Amino acid sequence: MHELAIAEHLIELIGKHVRESGGQRAVRVTVQLGEMSGVMADALLFCYELAAKSTCADGSELVIDSVPAVIECRSCQARTCPVEFSMLCPECGGSDTELVQGRDLLLREIEVINDV
Numbered sequence: 001m002h003e004l005a006i007a008e009h010l011i012e013l014i015g016k017h018v019r020e021s022g023g024q025r026a027v028r029v030t031v032q033l034g035e036m037s038g039v040m041a042d043a044l045l046f047c048y049e050l051a052a053k054s055t056c057a058d059g060s061e062l063v064i065d066s067v068p069a070v071i072e073c074r075s076c077q078a079r080t081c082p083v084e085f086s087m088l089c090p091e092c093g094g095s096d097t098e099l100v101q102g103r104d105l106l107l108r109e110i111e112v113i114n115d116v
Helices: 002-021 041-052
Strands: 025-034 061-067 070-073 097-101 105-113
Touching (some): 002 041, 041 061
């Protein structure tokens, strides 16, 4: 389950940000998750909760914004969403396509508070 390794890395990044900002803990973390990233959102949520235990992110909310996949056809230049995860261009049927959106996992925002 690579989602655990991803969650642990997110916690490291969050901890660094909290320290650098002078805060005490993170309360909300937002990530963008591409539909073709290979990361399962439910598994990431579960692993995040485990990885956050006893850290500055313990109890924080992980918000996952889904990013749809988009392919670009080199033959007809159409930019479309793949149909049923097929990389064939739905406009011309061509196979010379490139995934241009939807494979990334991006840490977008960390909301930090100081509990003083």
